[in-house]
Amino acid sequence: MNTKNLLVGIGLCLLSACTEVDNKLEVDRALEYCDRQVHRTLEVMHGKGREVDYTMMPRNIMDGQYDWNYRKVSKEEWCGGFWPGILWYDYEYTQDPKIKEEAEKxxxxxxxxxxxxAYDHDLGFLVFCSYGNGYRLTGSPEYKQVIINTADSLSALFNPCVGTMLSWPRNVEMFGGHNTIMDNMINLEMLFWAAKNGGNPYLFDIAVAHADKTMKYHFRPDYTSYHVAVYDTLTGEFIKGVTHQGYSDDSMWARGQAWAIYGYTVVYRETKDVRYLDFxxxxxxxxxxxxxxxxVPYWDFNDPSIPDAPRDASAACVVASALLELSGYLPAEKALEYKQAAVKMLTSLNSDKxxxxxxxxxxxxxxxxxLPAGSEIDASIIYADYYYMEALLRLKRLTENKPIIDE
Structure with missing residues (x-):
């Protein structure tokens, strides 16, 4: 890659981002909105006449509801790390010690x-969004050890015969083999991080193997993705690609494709292997x-009811955040294209709609x-808010000419 072109690309992206933010987005105003909403949630939690139960995490708000539906922290509740992560992001923006205290609790x-x-693959979501951001902002040795220990636990799901981590051990019989879902790509970041921060170096190899096998079998010739890839547990042979949360086995489920974009951006960052950047x-x-x-995508790109199908703002948040990072690795023209796309996504998300x-x-x-299970359709969902705030903070860093990723 030509270094001069890369630098020019980054410069053009920064200029474009600054111009568009000034005209449309106003990143600080959006982050201040997030801070107000965080405080409103905390006020409700503290205003119920009893001590806050710090094991109860916001999960969703359905149509007609005002307050969150809360879920108890457990190995089964995969969204438990997003609310602490939001609090860490809010602390990063505001430096409010009260927000930090809530994040810690x-x-x-x-x-x-x-x-x-490990109960399943979701340990990356649970621990790296919470403890990972906490360690990044505090440097706490305790947080570091929790991440490393969790990465070790997650690695036990890796099947060397297959070359990927098992996503849902409880669903092996249902799918007919070793199942790996696209969401699992997000958990690789914790393995990469642990490998270079005092954990077992083998964690790096697991992450790369998982990314390679997923890249080979989890995508169709047009680069749309299956939600689930099923492999023979003993031989590692690819059996089939299917959906679980998408419209059909052959459709492009929006959030699944978003996980792929985000996941392979991380894999390129951690390996610097251009195969991943091209892919x-x-x-x-x-x-x-x-x-x-x-x-802002419909929940599945192939739902025949479009334009009457539900949207998925969470997918837009994930992709916007990923594109802001990805644009920093590309030559000028492509970098600008991706930056402008991210700004368009955030501009829509920042609207009254x-x-x-x-x-x-x-x-x-x-x-x-x-949607196939009739769950959380056209809702406010905690992970949408998490990646929304992450994307805004990344865009703010870019407009201030700061690195997006803390190395």
């Missing part, structure tokens, strides 16, 4: 996950070219969790 309730065998652009381009006008405002405690409306 909610984060502490997840420590048990580092002390038990993630192909995965990204098929997503971008099929977006509706406002750049997608922001909750005073109607709910969450940041955003119109996410879709698991």
């Amino acid at each position: 909610f984060t502490a309730s997840l420590k048990f996950l580092s002390e038990i065998p 993630v652009q192909k995965v990204t381009d098929v997503y971008l070219k099929n977006l509706p006008e406002d750049y 997608y922001q909750c405002g005073k109607s709910k405690l969450a940041f955003l409306l119109h996410s879709t969790g698991h």
Whole structure:
């Protein structure tokens, strides 16, 4: 890659981002909105006449509701790390010591996950979004050890015959083999981090093997992805690609494609192997070219009920955050394309159509969790808010000419 072109690309992206933010986005105003919503949630939690239960995490707000539906922290509740992560992001922006204290208390309730065998692949979501951000902002040795211990636990799901981590041990019989879901790509970041921060170096090899096998079998010739790839547990042979949360086995489920874009951006960052950089652009381009006008996808790109199908703001948040990082690794023209796409996504998400405002405690409306199961359809969902705030903080860093990723 030509270094001069890369630098020029970054410079053009920064200029473009600054101009568009000044005209449309106003990143600080969006982050201040997030901070207000965080405080509103905390006020409700503290205002119920009893001590806050720091093991109860916000999960979703359905149509007609104002307050969150809360879920108890457990090995089964995969979204438990997002609320502590949001609090850490809010502390990063505000430097408010009261927010830091709340982040520490909610984060502490997840420590048990580092002390038990892995229930499934979601440990990255649970621990790296919480303890990972906490360590990044505090440097706490205790947080570091929790992450390393959790990465070791997660690695036990790796099957060397297959070359990937098992996603849902409880669903092996249902799928007919070793199942790996696209969401699992997000958990690789914790393995990479642990490998270079005092954990077992083998964790790096596991992450690379998982990324390689997923790249080979989890995508169709047009670079759209299956939600689930099923392998023979003993031989590692690819059996089939299917869906679980998408419209059909052959459709492009929006959040699954988003996980792929984000995941392979991380893999390139950690390996600097251009194979991943080339691949993630192909995965990204098929997503971008099929977006509706406002750049917030329908829950599945192939739902025949479009334009009457539900949107998935959470997918837009994940992709916006990923593109802001990915643009920093590319030559000028492609970098600018991806930066502008991310800004378009965030501009839409920052509008009255997608922001909750005073109607709910969450940041955003119109996410879709698991439509085939009838779960969290057209809802406010905690992971949408997490990646929304992450994307805003990344864009703020870019406009201030700061690195997006803390090395």
